[in-house]
Amino acid sequence: MTSRKTSQTMKPATAAKKLGVYLQAAPAEFQEGVISRDELNALQADPPEWLRELRRNGPHPRPVVAAKLGVSISGLARGGITEPLTTEQINELKDANPDWLRRERETQAEVRRENARLKDQGSE
Structure with missing residues (x-):
């Protein structure tokens, strides 16, 4: 069968x-x-x-927007970005580099550093 x-x-x-x-x-x-x-x-x-x-041009879904901006999806929401964005809009945001975007990028970098530290600590 x-x-x-x-x-x-x-x-x-x-x-x-x-x-x-x-x-x-x-x-x-x-x-x-x-x-x-x-x-x-x-x-x-x-x-x-x-x-x-x-x-190439979007509109891009939130996970893609977050990745292109170097922030989390939650960070996008805290920054007031709730709609899909085009590549042009993302580039404009990067160029303007508003306060919320700088803060969220710093937060994201901290999270990555902490995750790397924990990974290193766990492998010892």
């Missing part, structure tokens, strides 16, 4: 998260369909123009 292997599928929101793009900015056919693991792998291996454009 041979079992047939079924293709694993995911919701568009999950696929968008894995691709690092903002779902509402993706084409309607992507937002409304179900994505198989094979389709996701194909999108990652050879991204279509719409995916390259979204990754």
Whole structure:
């Protein structure tokens, strides 16, 4: 008795998260369909123009915005950033370097240092 292997599928929101793009900015056919693991792998291996454009210019989801700014997602919220941002808006924020962004970057750097210290301490 041979079992047939079924293709694993995911919701568009999950696929968008894995691709690092903002779902509402993706084409309607992507937002409304179900994505198989094979389709996701194909999108990652050879991204279509719409995916390259979204990754390049946005709008970007909050985790991507946070990473590009070097802060946590919570730090974005504390800074009043609750909406997706484009690459241009992110660059403008970096150039302006407001007080909240400097504070959040310092906090993030502290967290990284502490995590590294704990990791070193744990390996001794």
